[in-house]
Amino acid sequence: MSEAPAPALPAAGSSFYLGMRILPKEKREAMFAIYAFCRAVDDIADDGGPRPERRAALERWREDIDALYRGEIRPVTAMLAPHIRPFRLERAHFHDVVDGMQMDVEEDIQAPDWATLDIYCDRVASAVGRLSTRVFGLADEPADALAHHLGRALQLTNILRDLDEDASISRLYLPREALLAAGMSDLSPAVVLAHPGLDAACREVAARARDHYESADLVMRPQQRNLVRAPRLMEAAYRGVLDDLLKRGFAAPRRPVKVRKDRMLAAFLRQLLP
Template identity: 60%
Template sequence: MTLEAAADANYGNAASGSSFYAAMRILPAAQREAMFQIYSFCRKVDDIADSDGPREERLAALQEWRDDIDSLYRGNPPPRLADYVASVKKFDLKREDFLAIVDGMEMDVPQDIRAPDMATLDLYCDRVASAVGRLSVRVFGLPHDDGIELAHHLGRALQLTNILRDLDEDAALGRLYLPREGLLHAGITNDDPARVIADRALPRVCMPIADRAKMHFAKADEVMARNKRRVVRAPRIMGKYYHAILDLLIARGFAAPREPVRVSKITKASIVFRYAFI
């Protein structure tokens, strides 16, 4: 899923109290509206990919979204994207990023992802998370090169954290996003999700992914540190919230049984207060 359709995944759900809502509510109206449009799009296509409908129907529904995006950029937006016209123009949102998100969702549809190689996992993260970031940084107003770099690193950091957090939930859906190379290095030779997440060697697969996520968080922080505070307030809140999730996962460990981790309300509030107002 895309940061749980973009963060609460993956940068996600607009429900009050979510990290996404907390980060976006501090934005000026036009930016806030554009961000909710981006994430509404993510949620809708993610719901298609995660539904239990026939795969052929899900593929057709995703193709309809591609066709609608094309119509939007040809100047003939369908009703469900009519409100996007102003945001696309104001923030120069790119067609290819919307399409990349659909492509990422589709990676789970012909067959469930199970132990992809590292290159495929990185492509998946780019499409379902960093592409969302590339749209977002245009709304936030970052310079082009720094925006692309931030989207690359923060998107991957958030999505890798999601993968580690959602091991059991994804396995229940028949999915396994841990990389094949990591499994083999740990001596795990099958890709059955239920068996993998119960394997005693699982922590040896997960910790390198956690280290990779920490590296991407650090790189994202470097980009944000050299930009104006007002343009990185929202991504900072998202990044710090997800880093807190990663820290909790590492402290808990990855051996079965795994209790869900949750960032406390006090921690959430302190993150918002520190990076939105101080």
């Protein structure tokens, strides 16, 4: 049995918390449980401890998830247990998330090629989307399509937002091809973030993120409005972050960009309208 403490709930002031408040109680509680799971495994990936210990902690989570699907509820999965059957949450999608965190544990990711970055985005973001879209109530085909595109859009936005924070722990998620095309040869984080070609490389990533946002919009457009209110809120929040990053640019010094509360509140109110 895992000895880890029960995962924490999202902070009341966070954009995720506000976005999920629009859901009915049973869906909101399911999303908070999924968030708690994701936060717990993400903390393992990012805590900076010895790699063998972090690998072991992730393996315990895999075992806990497997036990849950056998009907054995352990303390760390107690929040998830009530939601597995009602929302058809698949064990494989939980494992996908853990696999994504494993990529960060195995090595400090630095300038992966686009194919590897896409796998990473699928595991740490789109897999979360595959769980979430079932909670929202979408049918399997649009659920998977929305998770694919919106998950990648959000993760690419996060990568652009967190350049300096990631570099401080020896990580660089910008794709190798974009960096080479921008004239870089030394792909170590500190050198990349000081290179004059950084802005061009980041804008290539931003363009791909925009394409995914557009594709996510196409998926959501024909869906019942009440089923896509929460993902539309998250899209509005993070698309706004991407717009602000592009306005700011990527040359040092980089002013931090966060989800704007006024923009999030406006999006929240729009989703409440009939």
